[in-house]
Structure formats: structure tokens, C-alpha cells
Amino acid sequence: MPTKSKLPTSEGKVLIELKNVDKWYGGFHALKDINLSVRKGEKIVLCGPSGSGKSTLIRCINHLEKIRGGTVTVDGRVMGETAKSVEGVRRDIGMVFQSFNLFPHLRIIDNCSLALRRVKKMPRDEAEKAARKYLDRVHILEQAEKYPAQLSGGQQQRVAIARALCMEPKAMLFDEPTSALDPEMVKEVLDTMIELARDGMTMICVTHEMGFARQVADRVLFMADGEILEEATPQEFFSNPKHERAQAFLGDILGHQ
Amino acid sequence: MHDFGIPEMFFLLQGLKWTVLLTAISFVGGGIIGLAIALARVSRVAIIRRAAATYIALFQGTPLLMQLFVIYYGLALMQFSIDAWLAVSIAYTAHASAFLGDIWRGTIQSLPAGQTEASNALAIGYVSRMRDVILPQALKISLPATIGFAVQLTKGTSLAAIVGFVELARAGQIVSNLLLQPLLVYGIVGVIYFFVCWPMSIFGSAMEKKMSLGR
Ligand SMILES: Nc1ncnc2c1ncn2[C@@H]1O[C@H](COP(=O)(O)OP(=O)(O)OP(=O)(O)O)[C@@H](O)[C@H]1O
Ligand SMILES: [Mg+2]
Numbered sequence: 502m503p504t505k506s507k508l509p510t511s512e513g514k515v516l517i518e519l520k521n522v523d524k525w526y527g528g529f530h531a532l533k534d535i536n537l538s539v540r541k542g543e544k545i546v547l548c549g550p551s552g553s554g555k556s557t558l559i560r561c562i563n564h565l566e567k568i569r570g571g572t573v574t575v576d577g578r579v580m581g582e583t584a585k586s587v588e589g590v591r592r593d594i595g596m597v598f599q600s601f602n603l604f605p606h607l608r609i610i611d612n613c614s615l616a617l618r619r620v621k622k623m624p625r626d627e628a629e630k631a632a633r634k635y636l637d638r639v640h641i642l643e644q645a646e647k648y649p650a651q652l653s654g655g656q657q658q659r660v661a662i663a664r665a666l667c668m669e670p671k672a673m674l675f676d677e678p679t680s681a682l683d684p685e686m687v688k689e690v691l692d693t694m695i696e697l698a699r700d701g702m703t704m705i706c707v708t709h710e711m712g713f714a715r716q717v718a719d720r721v722l723f724m725a726d727g728e729i730l731e732e733a734t735p736q737e738f739f740s741n742p743k744h745e746r747a748q749a750f751l752g753d754i755l756g757h758q
Numbered sequence: 759m760h761d762f763g764i765p766e767m768f769f770l771l772q773g774l775k776w777t778v779l780l781t782a783i784s785f786v787g788g789g790i791i792g793l794a795i796a797l798a799r800v801s802r803v804a805i806i807r808r809a810a811a812t813y814i815a816l817f818q819g820t821p822l823l824m825q826l827f828v829i830y831y832g833l834a835l836m837q838f839s840i841d842a843w844l845a846v847s848i849a850y851t852a853h854a855s856a857f858l859g860d861i862w863r864g865t866i867q868s869l870p871a872g873q874t875e876a877s878n879a880l881a882i883g884y885v886s887r888m889r890d891v892i893l894p895q896a897l898k899i900s901l902p903a904t905i906g907f908a909v910q911l912t913k914g915t916s917l918a919a920i921v922g923f924v925e926l927a928r929a930g931q932i933v934s935n936l937l938l939q940p941l942l943v944y945g946i947v948g949v950i951y952f953f954v955c956w957p958m959s960i961f962g963s964a965m966e967k968k969m970s971l972g973r
Contacts, residue, residue, distance in 0.1 A: 564878075588883070591879060595879070596876075596879040598875070598879075602873065602875060602876035604891055604895075606895050606898065607890075615880075615882070615886075615891075616882055619883070620881045668880060
């Protein structure tokens with residue numbers, strides 16, 4: 502893919518690669534010939550108007566959506582050729598959803614340790630120890646024995662981050678992690694994500710939090726109508742967007758902030 | 759002709775025993791098969807889904823009485839000598855499995871898609887997803903409806919009298935014919951049914967209340 506030379510070229514190897522990805526929902530062409538490669542340690546922010554295909558794109562990376570054409574490769578593994586490859590990729594990639602999607606009938610500690618026990622076959626005490634480590638990392642260890650409904654939205658989202666981190670993923674996908682939150686809780690989640698970025702995690706974030714994008718993103722991708730229309734550093738993108746759709750989009754969201 | 763006394767009451771309670779036993783067998787058997795039906799109904803494989811849908815439609819769309827006749831006389835015609843017990847157990851188990859399967863199918867499908875997506879994103883496989891994530895939530899939500907069905911099932915076992923199975927209702931009929939006091943005897947039979955079914959209903963609505971508080 503044509504990476505622009507002025508972009509910071511990180512040293513790391515390519516971890517996630519999408520080549521000529523096409524996605525259809527019935528007769529609707531949701532992703533059109535998407536090419537993207539993400540190096541180890543890179544932080545990508547994906548933005549664009551509603552319905553442009555941002556969620557669809559990141560959901561194709563861990564095979565929550567099936568693609569019709571092209572290939573998705575994660576850490577050298579071509580996705581979808583076998584059921585094993587899908588499981589392998591999902592082990593390698595954590596995901597955080599807009600609506601948290603915690604398991605409401607399980608305590609926080611069990612939410613976090615379930616996959617370790619069932620997927621990685623860890624004994625319970627070991628899994629819980631790991632879960633506590635990551636709950637501590639998102640500063641929420643004291644809530645370990647509670648149920649999700651007893652936590653605030655911001656706390657729940659931090660649990661969701663910890664739950665994904667427990668699997669020790671090589672990359673994390675975020676789909677508008679703060680847009681279901683009350684304004685006063687947005688910061689605690691963004692701070693957690695910033696810490697994660699500082700620790701070197703590879704991240705692809707769908708978000709309209711432009712402050713966050715400025716602070717951590719190596720690249721901002723702008724999508725519209727199922728295509729990536731623009732790709733730039735945050736400085737470039739915010740001060741001098743090239744595509745007129747990107748200009749209109751930025752005008753819209755910055756006008757509201 | 760004599761009055762309703764201890765021996766008559768004993769006879770009715772004998773009938774009650776079979777009512778309860780038949781209900782228990784068909785509820786447990788129907789629960790196990792019904793779980794399989796519910797899982798088949800939400801399977802990713804279209805043909806399995808359709809087979810389960812047909813099974814449910816068949817048993818929900820025909821009267822229980824016909825099912826009893828078909829299984830009882832049908833098996834007899836096919837030269838299986840089969841006693842009333844086995845016949846009614848099979849019929850009621852099939853009946854219960856279709857209804858429970860459909861109740862549970864509904865609650866499984868009512869769970870937010872995010873539960874499945876989060877499980878998938880964590881690489882959790884089918885067995886664990888069902889056992890640890892989907893079914894605990896679905897069965898809990900379906901508890902009031904499940905208990906409601908158990909009450910219906912208890913009363914529904916009275917139909918088994920038609921093929922000569924002496925449960926509570928049939929026992930009542932026998933005693934009533936003997937004493938020629940139908941109002942009294944059927945009144946007593948009704949009270950017995952009531953005191954079996956009522957606690958179940960109470961339990962069901964208590965669960966419902968508790969759950970609406972928990973959400
Ligand atoms: N399951 C689906 N079936 C049919 N169409 C879908 C489905 N999911 C998404 N779409 C359509 O695909 C397009 C892209 O959807 P997507 O959710 O990826 O957009 P998005 O950029 O994430 O938007 P938003 O900012 O609103 O979340 C939209 O037009 C949407 O209506
Ligand atoms: Mg979206």
C-alpha cells in the first residue's frame with residue numbers, strides 16, 4: 502500500500518494487513534477495495550461520517566464480519582482459510598465495543614478470567630491472578646467482586662479493556678469506546694487508552710475524540726462511503742485536510758466541540 | 759352407597775402420585791430434549807435449524823390429545839405392545855420438549871448480539887459460549903415462562919386418562935362414579951390440583967419480581 506513518505510515509518514514489522522478487502526451486506530457495498538497495513542506498535546485513528554464503514558472495517562480484522570474479496574492477514578496468518586486461523590487471529594487481537602458487552606451475569610473478575618480459563622485452559626487461580634493484574638492496570642481492581650450493573654459506564658468500559666488485555670493480545674481494536682459514555686466518564690477511558698498506547702500497544706481506534714487522536718495517533722485515516730479517502734498524520738489531517746469530504750467532516754465535528 | 763372417606767381420599771392421592779410422576783418425567787425428559795431443540799433452532803446450519811422448527815411446529819400445531827392417540831394406538835398398530843405408562847411418558851416428553859425448546863429459543867435470541875460478539879472477539883468457542891455466556895442468561899430470563907409451562911403440563915396430564923392412565927383426574931372420575939357425588943369429588947380433585955399448581959405459580963411470579971428488580 503502506498504504509505505506516504507512523510508509519515509513516520511515505524512521500525513516494526515507489519516502486524517495487520519488488509520489487501521483489496523471488499524465487504525458486502527447483501528446488495529450494499531460496505532467496504533470498497535480497502536488496503537491498510539499496520540505495523541507493530543502503531544496507533545491508528547479511524548474517523549469518518551456515520552455509515553462510512555468504520556465499524557465494518559475493524560470488525561473484518563477479527564472476523565466478526567466475513568469479507569467477500571481480498572485478504573486479511575494478522576501476524577502472518579491469513580484469516581479465514583481455516584477455522585483455526587480465525588481462532589488464532591482472535592486470540593491475537595483484543596476488541597472493545599461501544600456498548601461494553603460485558604457478561605452481565607458474571608462478576609468482573611469472572612468476566613476477565615473466563616477466556617483465559619476456557620480458551621487458554623488456565624487453572625482458575627492462575628487466570629484470576631492474571632485478571633487482577635490487568636484490572637489493577639486499568640485502576641479498577643477494587644471492583645473485582647462486583648457485577649457489571651453495579652459499575653458506572655466508564656468503569657465498565659475499563660473492565661472491557663482489561664478483559665481484552667487479559668488475553669495478552671498483539672493489537673487492540675476500539676469501536677467508539679467513549680461514545681456511549683456520559684461526558685464526565687470519557688476522560689477516564691481515554692486516559693486508560695493513552696496509557697496503553699504509551700506501553701506500546703498496537704491500536705486501531707474508531708473515535709471522534711480529536712484530542713486523543715492528536716495525542717496518540719501515528720496516522721489518522723478518514724473514511725467515507727466504504728473507502729479510505731485520506732491518510733495523514735494528525736497534524737496534517739487537522740490543520741490541512743485535503744479531501745473535501747474530510748474538510749466538511751472536520752468542520753462538522755469541530756464546530757460542535 | 760357410602761360417603762367420601764379415607765379410602766377414597768387415598769385413592770385420589772394414589773392418582774396424584776401418578777400425576778406428579780408423569781409431570782416430573784416429562785418435564786425432565788422434555789427439558790433435556792428441549793435444550794437440544796433450542797440449540798438446534800439457533801444453529802448456524804440451516805438444515806438443523808429447519809429440522810428443529812419442523813419438530814416444534816408439529817407438536818405445537820397439533821392437539822396433545824391427537825399426539826397421545828397417535829403414539830398410543832400408532833405404536834400398538836405397529837405391533838409394539840406398549841403399556842400406558844411408556845406411551846404417555848413418550849407423548850408428554852415430546853410435547854414438553856417442543857414447548858420448552860421454543861421458550862428457550864426465544865430467550866436465547868432475545869439476548870443482545872453483543873454477547874455473542876464479545877465471546878467471539880475473545881476467541882471463546884461454541885461450547886463455552888453457550889455454557890458460560892448464553893445459556894445462563896437465557897435460562898434465567900426464561901424461568902417465569904418455564905414455570906408457567908410446568909403448571910400447564912401438570913394440569914395437562916389429565917388428558918392421559920383417555921388412554922386408560924389412572925392419574926388424578928381419572929381417579930376422581932372413578933370415585934365419582936362409585937359414590938354418585940360428582941360435585942363433591944370433583945371439587946376435592948380441583949382443590950388438590952390447586953394446591954399442587956398454586957405454589958408453582960407463586961414461585962414463578964416471585965422469580966419474575968426478583969428478576970425485574972435485578973435488571
Ligand atoms: N449487519 C448489517 N446489515 C446490513 N447493512 C449493514 C450492516 N451493518 C452495517 N451495515 C451498513 O453498512 C454501512 C457501514 O456501517 P458501519 O457500521 O460500518 O458504519 P460506521 O462508519 O461504523 O458508522 P457509525 O459511525 O454510525 O458507527 C452502513 O450504511 C450500514 O447501514
Ligand atoms: Mg460504527
